[in-house]
Amino acid sequence: MTKLLHGLSSVKRFVMLLWTNKMGRFGLMIFAVFAVIAIFAPFLRTVDPNATGSCEDMLVPPNAQFWFGTDDLARDIWSQLIYGSRISLLVGFTAATIAVAVGTTVGVTAGFYGGRIGEVLMRLVDFFMMLPRLPLMIILAAVLGPSIWNIIFVVAIVSWTTTARVVRSQVLSLKERAFVEASRCIGADDFLLMFGEIFPNVVPIIFAQAVLVVTTAIYSEAVLAFLGLGDPTTVSWGMMLHFAFESGVMSRTPNWIAPPVASIVVLIIGFTFLGTAVSDVLKPGYKEMKGL
Amino acid sequence: MEKGEALRVENLKKYFVVRKGLVGRLSSRKTEYVRAVDDVSFSVAKGESVGFVGESGCGKTTMGRAILRLVEPTSGKVYCDGVDIVSLDKKQLKTQRRKMQMIFQDPHGSLNPRRTVSEILRQSITIHALADTKAEEDVMIKDTLEEVGLEPAEEFGARYPILLSGGQRQRVGVARVLILRPKFVVADEPISMLDVSVRIGVLELLLRIRDEFGISLVYITHDLATARYICDRIAIMYLGKIVEIAPTEVIYSNPIHPYTRALILAVPVPDPTVKMEELPIKGYVPVSVTDTFSACRFHPRCLYTEEQCAREDPPLVEVEPGHYVACFRAKERDFTDQKV
């Protein structure tokens, strides 16, 4: 129980530290806004985003009832936007977690052990990097079928390789550092060296990578949905743009396109700032250097 | 292994295989070696500090690492407390490691930047299970920090290395090994990267751990001047071999091997009225050393060589009590006064 409380208080302290950093504050605010939107969706004056309506309610411009207007099937755009945030965030985070976890494992193993294992793993990374991302995503999504989990899988598959390379090169350089040799001299075994000494120094890079992958994931999901490979029953921002495109009236309905595009852009910018702030804040001695 | 010996090294060798490219391999099938440490033998008594002095490429750093098996020796024996550690397996080696430790040259790189000072020290304790409770660990950490002069201990314990000065970081390095109460410590150029005004403080600390805790020191350095202050005996190394070993003041007052004499004459003197003399040495340390000649390693640079020097490798011979020299002409009186 005390461990849990200790963990929670360190998270709280970490967030407060991020808040003091200008970029971190901005990123946190954006993240908070979207998190609130996603969690409290039903309370934000929304209706069922998939609910279609009668003819008079189609393609209605923004008014008091429909804040962003309606689409060509009389669905409320505001509600679609609000509920869409859930999908975007879900796909973004899940795909990023999987990609970073896989990439880190491969990178740490290849870097620490080197030799044959390292070579084999890096050739695997090379292979995946060689495959063109967008065509691969399209083909996989088309083959696997339109479902959110398939989308998550597809995005993760094209995103793990950079993390693997970055982590491996960091591990390689850390391996040679004197403090690793010092621990070996004290008597640490391979496991302790890898996780006790090297891994904590890799964490900042992993976090930075994770944030970048989240932004890529959100963007990739939007692209796939826009191209029609997404799940039509789950409304996401990319899906909204897909329907807008398919309707043929895209050029005349800025109220339909602008909200999802703006949301994607803002979310990506926010996360990029957050990622930069996280990697700064995690540098040892940050607090003291800033005079906190 | 005699009683009262902290360390005994016998015929230690470390050869590195020279990796040749395709063309090299085709042109010569013989494997070439760099003989970084070539048949080195010595012993260190309990509470004694022995210096290993030489220029870069002499093998002193490799030897220090080979003794601790941070780099695997090619052959030879290293006895600590009666046990030949070269023959131990991984598990046995881990227990033995507690008795033999190292202080590193780079104060910045030798401490994990993401660990606080007390976490670094705690690792020493936990790996060798030196304490039963966390409270005991805390006490050991606090006492050791005070021993090395980092007070108040609580404040220093909570700091990350980035906020410590070079001298303070080296003190943490000393604390990290002191906590284990080893039998001997290999100190690899521990002060060369520190500011001049801080060096003496760290040297004094090393002398204290030697005197108060009876920890022997293998002090590796290129700096003959500071070696004088911390070493009881000094061994001069050249290209993987010990060429002279004697009590410290004897090395400075009566150096016999031509290389030792050149080294001592080469050290600048902090007195502007003393003029620099011509050095009794020619040429330079060879850029690459892979020849398998069996001759005196120093003879190409020696002003006093004879025919024998090019044919045979001189053994270390006791010229006077406690003073060993590897030179065929060592026993000749004043041979270095003769001009060749």
Next chain:
Amino acid sequence: MALLEVRNLKIYYFTRAGAVKAVDDIDLDVEKDKTLGLIGESGCGKTTAVFAFLRFVTPPGRIVGGKIIFEGRDIIPLSDEEMRLLRGQGIAMVFQGAQNALNPVMTVGKQISEVILEHENLTKEEAWERAKEQLELVGIASERVNNYPHEFSGGMKQRVMVAIATACNPRLLIMDEPVTGLDVIVQRQLLSLTNTLREKMQLPIVFITHDLSVIAETCDNVAVMYAGKIVEQGSAVSLYKDPLHPYSKGLIGSYPSVRGEKKELKSIPGAPPRLIDPPKGCRFSPRCAYAMDICRTEEPRLKNMGDNRAVACHLIK
């Protein structure tokens, strides 16, 4: 008139956390026929100061005040082009860790002649001949003019750097920690070379190091720097025989010698101050065993004691 006169030189680094007063109001004189040693620990500002002589101070650093008068002319206001012409020909510099400054894919001959061709109107052949002469000057066989840097040892590479720096016969040579990191025998060879330049070529040298014994072997005059300020200046002989400033005394007392009796070494407690917020009054006062009240409030100015000696200390009347 001295070859180089520095007056009230101030160089500050402007960082987000504040201004680091790296060099704070220093005066220096380099005589035409004397070598000046500049000694101090890391962070004392000596490298920053000499970088200013070549106008190499880059942002966030800036020369905030003072004059650097070389051959009668203040070089701080010179244009970039005038400064470029001065470098190499008027004032030349051998950098710290210079062995790594050589281009690995060019022969040393080409690197030396490149400098010559940049500043003088010679043909390629003439420049090549000069390059060979330069190698002989620094004690390297001229046949090696076609060798690449990796074929030389560390000490020899350093000497190639000296050959490059002196290729255009500069009127002043600055050497920034040229022997740091070199083995002692190699170091000796380089110091002999420095003395040759001094005596045979009559080349004035500013020699920067943290090593007192090296200065004793090569310099006529010495300036001791601490925390951005000059605390003592004078001939090398008088500094070693009779140091006046407590810091100089401390430095000399902490230098071991291999000759003669083994003397007792004394360390200086504490550490150099951070220059973002230097101590009030004398910057050495927190570590000084003789500090008086006035030392903590009023900064001592560098006082000329006559007979080629100056010291900045309240203890000295």
